[in-house]
Amino acid sequence: MQVLLALAVVGPLVGAVAALLPAPPGLRGRDPDQAVLRHGVTVTGAILLVTLLLAAGFDRDHAATMQATTDISWIPALDVRVHLGIDGISLPLLVLTALLTFLCAVYSYFKMPAGPSPKAFVALILLLESGTLATFAVLDLLLFFLAFEMVLIPMYFLIARWGGAGKQAAASKFVLYTLLGSVVMLLGLLLVGLHAGTFDMVALATDNGRGLSTSVQVIAVLAIGIGLAVKTPMWPLHSWLPDAHTAAPTAGSVLLAGVMLKMGTYGFVRVLLPIAPEGMRTFAPYLAALAVAGIVYGSLACLALARPGAKGDLKRLIAYSSVGHMGFVLLGIASMTPAGVNGALFANIAHGLITGLLFFLVGAVKDRHGTADLDTLAGATGAALYGRAPRLGALLAFAAVASLGLPGLAGFWGEMLTLFGAFDPAEGLSRPAFLTFTAIGAFGTLLTAAYMLAVVRRVCMGEPPARTAHPTGLGGGPHEDAPPAGSPAAEPTAPTGGVATAVAPGTAATAEIADVRPYEFAAWTPLVVLTVLAGLWPALLLGLSDPAVQKLLAGGKS
Numbered sequence: 308m309q310v311l312l313a314l315a316v317v318g319p320l321v322g323a324v325a326a327l328l329p330a331p332p333g334l335r336g337r338d339p340d341q342a343v344l345r346h347g348v349t350v351t352g353a354i355l356l357v358t359l360l361l362a363a364g365f366d367r368d369h370a371a372t373m374q375a376t377t378d379i380s381w382i383p384a385l386d387v388r389v390h391l392g393i394d395g396i397s398l399p400l401l402v403l404t405a406l407l408t409f410l411c412a413v414y415s416y417f418k419m420p421a422g423p424s425p426k427a428f429v430a431l432i433l434l435l436e437s438g439t440l441a442t443f444a445v446l447d448l449l450l451f452f453l454a455f456e457m458v459l460i461p462m463y464f465l466i467a468r469w470g471g472a473g474k475q476a477a478a479s480k481f482v483l484y485t486l487l488g489s490v491v492m493l494l495g496l497l498l499v500g501l502h503a504g505t506f507d508m509v510a511l512a513t514d515n516g517r518g519l520s521t522s523v524q525v526i527a528v529l530a531i532g533i534g535l536a537v538k539t540p541m542w543p544l545h546s547w548l549p550d551a552h553t554a555a556p557t558a559g560s561v562l563l564a565g566v567m568l569k570m571g572t573y574g575f576v577r578v579l580l581p582i583a584p585e586g587m588r589t590f591a592p593y594l595a596a597l598a599v600a601g602i603v604y605g606s607l608a609c610l611a612l613a614r615p616g617a618k619g620d621l622k623r624l625i626a627y628s629s630v631g632h633m634g635f636v637l638l639g640i641a642s643m644t645p646a647g648v649n650g651a652l653f654a655n656i657a658h659g660l661i662t663g664l665l666f667f668l669v670g671a672v673k674d675r676h677g678t679a680d681l682d683t684l685a686g687a688t689g690a691a692l693y694g695r696a697p698r699l700g701a702l703l704a705f706a707a708v709a710s711l712g713l714p715g716l717a718g719f720w721g722e723m724l725t726l727f728g729a730f731d732p733a734e735g736l737s738r739p740a741f742l743t744f745t746a747i748g749a750f751g752t753l754l755t756a757a758y759m760l761a762v763v764r765r766v767c768m769g770e771p772p773a774r775t776a777h778p779t780g781l782g783g784g785p786h787e788d789a790p791p792a793g794s795p796a797a798e799p800t801a802p803t804g805g806v807a808t809a810v811a812p813g814t815a816a817t818a819e820i821a822d823v824r825p826y827e828f829a830a831w832t833p834l835v836v837l838t839v840l841a842g843l844w845p846a847l848l849l850g851l852s853d854p855a856v857q858k859l860l861a862g863g864k865s
Contacts, residue, residue: 308364308375312391315357316441322350323433326426340425344416347429351409358405362398370395371854373509386505390446395851396576396652397443400569403659407565408436410830411558417826420556422469431461435562442570448496448506458567459485470554477554484537484547492534495527499582512581524586528579539571541637542601545630552626557670560622564629565663569655572636576648581859591641592740598637599747605631606754613761621669621679631751632658638748639725645856647728652852654721657841661718664706664834671827675820685765692767696822700767702831709838711759712752717841722752
């Protein structure tokens with residue numbers, strides 16, 4: 308188990324280096340680009356297998372105990388150690404990271420985004436995987452910070468080099484926000500380590516803040532919390548996220564939403580709750596207030612993007628939906644109760660599965676139509692995916708109703724438990740204030756249903772265009788003769804006032820578009836199955852997290 312965990316963390320790093328080296332003659336094949344993409348699939352598949360073996364060997368009867376631990380001195384002068392381990396909190400996130408990275412590698416093997424050499428793309432994906440897995444596995448504050456920052460550079464280049472319109476500005480904004488937050492977070496981590504005399508997260512959690520004065524805890528929670536809130540992201544520190552998602556390639560969006568956002572909320576649970584409980588208790592009402600503000604703000608932004616004539620981008624809409632969903636996670640953490648924290652951890656996993664699937668699907672819609680603009684896609688009557696690509700339309704509708712929290716699917720349990728936790732918060736927190744937050748959060752679920760159903764109505768429903776050579780002008784414009792294939796007029800043009808002047812065959816106005824392809828089916832099916840499984844059998848995750856959460860909130864005592 309120790310070797311497996313170390314391999315899961317280091318393996319992608321070694322694979323990233325190997326991806327940049329020339330392929331051996333016997334493995335190069337006729338197409339070196341395909342060879343390196345195969346390398347990415349092989350390495351991420353091996354890491355997924357390793358994490359599944361870790362899950363199979365994990366002792367569920369002792370889920371609160373750190374397992375597969377490695378503890379080696381690294382910098383004796385500062386008592387910094389290479390300390391690795393997993394419990395019921397970190398194991399699901401480890402498996403989720405490995406799964407989504409593998410599915411992105413499979414998808415990219417068949418649908419490589421336009422950009423520079425695939426060598427760099429594969430190396431960056433593997434470097435990102437290594438940093439994310441390390442974040443969930445390390446048990447030393449300084450190592451946690453290094454792993455936390457390790458993911459920034461690969462994500463920056465994935466957006467800046469393989470992204471779409473506005474990629475440079477979006478990538479720069481992403482790095483600027485997260486680096487500024489991380490500088491403040493580092494100061495908070497150093498404050499905790501130097502005052503407590505150790506950076507060991509297990510020892511600090513067991514001490515449960517007894518070695519830190521209340522003022523030190525308050526300052527530490529403020530400093531560390533800012534860095535974690537930027538990565539989560541929490542309103543009002545969220546503005547980098549919509550731009551990053553809109554510009555990122557499909558694989559980048561899936562990994563950003565599916566695993567990178569979880570690093571922030573994981574830090575709140577793993578670092579702040581057990582190490583600085585008094586500081587968290589001081590800031591919990593403010594955290595909850597910002598969380599519900601994010602829920603409502605994200606939902607209203609999505610409703611604004613979904614309305615006809617708003618020129619809303621589907622990827623941007625899903626990015627804003629993540630602000631709302633992560634607001635539920637933060638609300639559960641702010642309640643400081645077992646129900647709330649368990650709900651937050653469950654919602655983390657559910658969001659990774661569902662939003663990862665949504666970004667895969669929206670990426671496929673954009674590839675087929677050449678745009679993710681809702682007005683261009685839907686026109687006056689709707690994009691009619693049900694009639695034109697029924698499997699794709701059904702999957703998009705499934706992901707949408709899972710995201711709005713339909714009972715029986717993964718999105719339901721996390722939001723319900725976080726609201727339960729906020730309804731009866733921990734001792735010392737204002738019950739009237741948290742009842743107000745609960746009511747606002749519950750209202751946010753109605754807003755979520757409203758915008759998700761609006762998306763389904765506009766994208767999946769409607770009357771398919773007539774199967775003629777005369778595509779219908781979008782946005783209710785008149786019929787126009789189709790220009791000859793390959794002519795400049797056949798290229799999609801930027802819509803003006805909701806009307807496209809000329810649309811090529813295969814874009815939003817034509818009747819025929821490809822339904823789900825075999826490689827897409829392979830990449831999306833695991834997410835669909837796990838969304839249903841987690842919804843029908845929530846004990847699969849709650850049985851892992853609850854003992855660890857109970858111990859964490861009890862100050863290291865089982």
